[in-house]
Amino acid sequence: MIRFLIRRLLQMIVAFFGTTLLVYALMFAAQNDPIQALVGERPVSDAQREALTKQFHLDKTGFGGFLYRYWDYISHLLRGQLGTSLTGQPVSQIISRAWPYTLEMAAIAIIMVMVVGVGAGVFAGIHKGGFFDNLTLLVTLILIGVPVLVIGILASYLLGYKWGIFPVSSTDGTLWELVLPGLVLGSLSLATALRLTSTSVAENLGADYVRTANSKGLARSRVIGAHVLRNSLIPIVTFLGVEIGNLMAGAIITERIFNVPGIGFNLYKAINTEDGPTVVSIVSVLVVVFLVMNLVVDLLYAVLDPRIRYA
């Protein structure tokens, strides 16, 4: 177990440096005028130029300079110093104010995915080929096929504006206002979770150890509840790790549609106002979160599957 943990941690460190380097390179590599890259279309005053040059060590040039700047950026990132937005606000402040909204929305999404997605998936898997199974296959296909963008817009329009079931945009930041965005955010993951669960359950129902459990005369409820489920849920846990990434991407769109002042919305604002430093910092934070979540999921996987632990 320890060996597995250490290996995973090392992988995560490699991935961390790799991905942050990638993000950094995407933004800053081979730039003619890095200052312009940071600020986009805006005109830059000399004072601003000087401030930015100092902040990002843009005086150091060439490949060595690039690495130096990257290292500087990483060390700041790890220390939680995320720089200053072009609006003057510290990015860390922007993030800490926005975080709770996104977190609550994501929590709603995940709860829905687990309860509805996995629950319906188990049922569909047990009754594979039945009406419910085919129905859910169709519904999930639509949820997967129709982009989150469209689902969000339609939900906002129909359920929010037209039929008034949910509030259209977030004004007070109450939990109820986050329900619809949360549902929209989770819709794609729900569909994938449902399919994955039903396939996993159906496959495990035909497994040899189920035959053994039956031959021991165990009740069907125990065979499914203790044997099938326990094995079926393993791939679902790994799936969750991947989904975090999708949830992050979806959050940007969902928050924009529903005006939820979360991380995604602030990222969108930063994009629109061409606020380079903020964009880079927020994306970096998100990437780190993604990596950590993946590590947690991998550990969970090891807990669930002893074959990984005692390989």
Place this chain on the structure above:
Amino acid sequence: MNTGDITVNRSPGHGLSRGDHLVDVRDLFVEFRTREGVAKVINGVSYYLDPGESLAVLGESGSGKSVTAQAIMGILDMPPGFIPSGEILLEGRDLLKMPSSERRSIRGKEIAMIFQDALSALNPVYKVGYQIGETLRHRMGMSKADAEKRAIELMDLVKIPDARQRVHEYPHQFSGGMRQRVMIAMALAMSPKVLIADEPTTALDVTVQAQIMDLLAGLRRDLNMAMILITHDLGVVADVADRIAVMYAGRIVEHADVHEIYKAPAHPYTKGLLESIPRLDAKGTELATIKGLPPNLMHTPPGCTFNPRCKYVQDICRNTVPPDVVVGPGRTSACHFAREVLNGDLD
């Protein structure tokens, strides 16, 4: 069915003793109904087992030997499986007519089964002791501590060393032979009267095979447990079985005491099987085989299902299903020329 004028006992099916047996399969028919057609997997199989006895059911893949066992256990998938007729008696009670809850209570408790591949037959995410003790906890109400103690006892019984430590390990941490012992221990948990072993050694290498067969033989003796051993390997059968039922295409083609079959088979198929065993003293000669392949059970040949592959085939074989010919006390063979094969007249 044309039975000709040869002595035949078609009821209760095995034409042998009529007394009360521990397990008595009578004229069992099993079909598999699929989209592509109906496969007649078991066609009138009858055999019996008495307390403490060991019956070997021998046959190739697709002969129906496992399906019969699974039908006895009641773990066949129905659909696509379907039992049009037949009886499976356990101590006189017909299992096929029982309500499923009663059937389930018999499973594991009076009849237990072990399977070929212990790695896939055991649940990979639960500890071995947990799985061995599962029936004790959930069907006999034992406490966790008692069940674990009993699991250790059972592991000792099947000669797994260091049982006290290994009871907390997972199936993948055991070697093939040890895993098979775990499965045996699990099957013995509720002290069943009958153990069905479905190809228990096929997935193991030869030395381990011998160990497991020795273990089974010893357990049978010590616990006076009846055993149905399903296998395709003639070599495995000789030391362990009292009687052999040879199956082909869903039918028992020969039924005899183990020594008699090796001495003088009474069916061309059995003869072919025996002749195909490679012998050390036959160096340099060609390996004998039974030509051809087992039939497609959706389209069996008319007459004797073995006729396309039989060395001694005659016209009658191609149009008439052979009856069960009694060729000796407790011995039958489903061949028109059973006696001739037995006496070696045809070679």
Place this chain on the structure above:
Amino acid sequence: MTDFETAAASELPSATTGLGGKLGAPGQPQGIDNANKPRSLAGDAWRDLRRSAIFWVAAALALLFAIIAIFPGLFTSVDPQNCDLSRSLLPPSSKAIFGYDLQGCSVYARTIYGTRSSISVGLFATIIAGAVAFAVGMLAGYFGGWVDAVLSRAIDIVLGVPLLLAAIVLLRRLSNSTHNFGIWPVVFTLGILGWTTAARVVRSSVISARQQDYVQAARMLGANNRRIMLRHILPNAMAPAIVVLTIGLGAFISTEAALSFLGIGLQPPAISWGGAISDASARIRQAWWPLMFPCIFLALTVLAFIMLGDAIRSAFDPKSR
């Protein structure tokens, strides 16, 4: 039979007990006893596909949108850039079946021409991503060893950044220097960031193909690496990769729309559904038509490709028979 079918033929369901209590119909592998043609996985898959309603619906839709993309003039004679503010937000009428948007442009025309942008982006991005995926997956899977280690780490790293986020960063930077390059910045971005899943799929098919006997045989007969890779392994790695890439096409169209919606994808004068949706969503209370029609087109297009890929995947999956 092609190598693909030869390899796939070895995956015919076995005659005897497989998993668990499910017994296959005992008997012979079909190809030997019956007089029928030997069945291959590709042949089976095509038969299943032909019977699938979803496949035909998806294929028809995809074809329809492809035609709209290639020949927008067939569907509308109106110039999408011909906007007249005096027509702003006029509802659908016999003259303009989708009405007019905020700028007074014909929603129908813009939606039709938007098809061309979206499908082009999707197609070219998929081509680039596919090429990279095949190269990386093939090299990693075939050579193994440290080549595989390095390439797999590279895959992990690119995968470590969710596509949308990375695309945002890259496009943010590209947009400074590439005004009026049309769809190409977006195509490029999606292509070089979105190849990872396909690469993994290719890699694992290559690894399993590499271990097949006919590859050993080819090597013994003196075939060099390049020949083995192209002639023997590539055909077998195709099927799962095609599934992923078809679905990926839909995903790229969806991502492009999202990027344009956020304001960072296709820029005017390029026409994009995402951009149209973004513009229209501000005025949703006054007019639903500039919003709904692009939404419907976008949804149907993405749905078509994803359904197509899904249908192909189900047909090729031996486990779902």
